Amino acid sequence: MVRSRAPVPEGIQRSIAHGRFAEAAAGLRVLAGREPSIPVLVALADMTFQLGELQEAKETALKAVEADPREHPARVLLARVRAALEETEEALADFRAALELARPRMAPPGNGPIAVPAHQALHNLEQLIYLEQVDRLPPGTLLPVPPGVREVAQRKLGEMLTASTDEIPTIPMGGQYGRTVADPPLRLHDEPLPARCLNPRNDWNEVLAAFGGGGKGIICVDDLLTPEALAQLQRFCLRSTVWRRPYPPGYIGANPESGFFSPLLLRIAAELRQAVPDLLGGHHLNYWWSFVCQHLKPGTDIHADQSDISLNFWITPDSANLDPAGGGLDVWDVAAPDDWTFDDYNSGGRDIRAFLEQRGAHQSSIAYGENRALLFRGSIFHQTASVRFASGFENRRRNVTMLFRRTNG
Numbered sequence: 221m222v223r224s225r226a227p228v229p230e231g232i233q234r235s236i237a238h239g240r241f242a243e244a245a246a247g248l249r250v251l252a253g254r255e256p257s258i259p260v261l262v263a264l265a266d267m268t269f270q271l272g273e274l275q276e277a278k279e280t281a282l283k284a285v286e287a288d289p290r291e292h293p294a295r296v297l298l299a300r301v302r303a304a305l306e307e308t309e310e311a312l313a314d315f316r317a318a319l320e321l322a323r324p325r326m327a328p329p330g331n332g333p334i335a336v337p338a339h340q341a342l343h344n345l346e347q348l349i350y351l352e353q354v355d356r357l358p359p360g361t362l363l364p365v366p367p368g369v370r371e372v373a374q375r376k377l378g379e380m381l382t383a384s385t386d387e388i389p390t391i392p393m394g395g396q397y398g399r400t401v402a403d404p405p406l407r408l409h410d411e412p413l414p415a416r417c418l419n420p421r422n423d424w425n426e427v428l429a430a431f432g433g434g435g436k437g438i439i440c441v442d443d444l445l446t447p448e449a450l451a452q453l454q455r456f457c458l459r460s461t462v463w464r465r466p467y468p469p470g471y472i473g474a475n476p477e478s479g480f481f482s483p484l485l486l487r488i489a490a491e492l493r494q495a496v497p498d499l500l501g502g503h504h505l506n507y508w509w510s511f512v513c514q515h516l517k518p519g520t521d522i523h524a525d526q527s528d529i530s531l532n533f534w535i536t537p538d539s540a541n542l543d544p545a546g547g548g549l550d551v552w553d554v555a556a557p558d559d560w561t562f563d564d565y566n567s568g569g570r571d572i573r574a575f576l577e578q579r580g581a582h583q584s585s586i587a588y589g590e591n592r593a594l595l596f597r598g599s600i601f602h603q604t605a606s607v608r609f610a611s612g613f614e615n616r617r618r619n620v621t622m623l624f625r626r627t628n629g
Contacts, residue, residue, distance in 0.1 A: 222287035224257035236263070239561045241270045252280070258287050258294070265297045269304070272628040274504065277301045292321045296477055303476075304504035304627075308486050315481040322477060323406065333394035334402035339514040340466040341391055342377040344401050345370065346613035347461060351407070354459070362405065365397045373401075378611075381470070381514060388470055388517075408479055409459035414448035417484065418491045428499055431595060436553055438596035440586055444533050445488070450591050452484055454535050457618055463512060470517025471604075475509040489622055492531065499595070503529060503624040511604075513617040519604025522572050524556040524565040527598030527623035538590045540615035543608040547588030547617060554581040555599035565601075572601060588617070598623060 228236075228248070235244040248264040251257075261284035269277035278301045284294035299314035336344075348363040349370060359367060380389060393402035421443075431439040445453065462479035463472045474480035489505040506527060513519050532549065541547045554576055556565040565572065585605055586594060596602070609617045 222256050222258060222261065222283065224255065225259060226255070226257040227259050228263045232263070236267065237561065237563075241267045245271060256283075258284055258291055261287070262291070262294050262297060265294070265301070269297065269301055269506075270625070272504070272626050274301055274305055274627060278305065290321055292318055295321060299476065299481075300507065303481075303486055304506060306486075306490055308483060308490075311486065312481060312483065315476055318477060319406075319479055331394075331399075333392035334399055335390050335392050336402045337388045337390050337466045337468075338377050338380045339388055339470045339517065340463075340472055341393065341401055342374065342381065343463060343472055343512065343514070343613075343616075344404050344461075345373060345377065347458075347463070348401070348404055350613045351459060351461075363397070363400060369397075381517065388468060404461040406479065407459065407461045408482075409456045410482070411452060411455070413483055413487060414446060414452060416446055416491065417449040417488045418495055419443050419446050424496055427595075428496060431499065437555075437600055438551055438594060441593045441595065442589060443591055444593040445591055449484065449488065450535060453488075453620070456482055456484065457510060457512070457535065458614065467511075467520075469519065469521065470514040471511050471519050472514075473509055473511050476507075480508070480510055485620075485622075489624075492622075493624075496595075500529060500624055502627055504627045506623045506625040508620065508622040510618060510620045513604070513607050513609065515609060515611045515616070516607070519607055519617070521569045522550075522552075522601055522603040523569075524601050525598035525621075525623055526562055526566075528626050529624040530596055530598040531593060531622040531624070532596075532619055533593035534588055534590060534617070534619050536590060536609070536616065536618045538588075540610045540612075540617070541588050541608070542610055543606070545587050546585070546605050547607055547609065548586045548592075548605050549594060550583055550585050550603050550605050551596070552576055552581040552583050552601040554579050554601060555597060556601065565599075576601060 232244050232247045235247070245264060245267040248260055248267060251260045252264050261280055265277050265280040265284060268280060278298070281294055281298035281301055284291055285298055295314055295318040299311050299318055302311035302314060352359060352362050363370065393399060427439055427441060431437065460479060462474040464478040465473040465475065467473060485508060493500040493503070511519060607617055609615050
């Protein structure tokens, strides 16, 4: 029985931080065989998962979960590995278990206020109002506050965001109303899967040829999802209170750990792998998320993904986009160097731009389109294009990203 909680040695932590996953895994295997601890098992499961060694990652994550069923990182890793292996029911069960473990940790002790950025407070407020309306619930069921106070709060938060230029203010939200807005009750929308998720098409060979040829590792695919799957995904995003990670520029993220998981999302990934086996047959779904943008606030800054192939697609109706020629993705024809770490290609916008200028990189823009998807090499630099969408909760720009990594063995 593994009971130790001895930490991962600093030398191995440095290897992980610098992206030397094979080196880190080798050291962790020695420790796991000699004096295993839960942190060592979790780190080894993570490293083998990143290396695409899925069976070893699963076995190691299972050992960590068996040692302590309440170990949240181990349960999340096990869920991700099972999703990669297309063990869908088991993956969803583990994600639900991980979410139950995480929820108590999110709430602050006592009845003190919860500090949230203004754009997240406005999003949560609008979503709770939307849910009461769309589900025909009596006013106050989810948001226990008079309508007049809601309207004032919406207006003040909107004015605060309009006035803020560089840094979005953070607000302490106290009392029953404030805490509900800061930490909404968890709701995960669920409904039966459609017959199929991807639109049938006979041009995938042309798509792949363009990807490897003139597309230089990026290709645009319109009408990715069937109308039924698109509508279901839109409902899931609008009705699920999983938007828990605010980002300073003004957008909010949802990831599997916060509840952004469903049979629909895993089916979309599986059908895509089946549709383009020459591109994704030797790959697995490694991670996924969704971002929702605040009205007139920017989305992601320039970065690259920790993936071999990325899928990015948009789901908000075109009627919400006030700039039909924009709102999509800016991409560059230069990829991140192999020796750059995750932080190098994700947290250094100024350095990345200097690197691209030095390399004479060319930028191109792909316009936003509902149900439009981009398949691209994850190492290509990209960013959200300028966003100008209509105000209102349903009109916010929403995208879904899925990362695929190579599978070994």
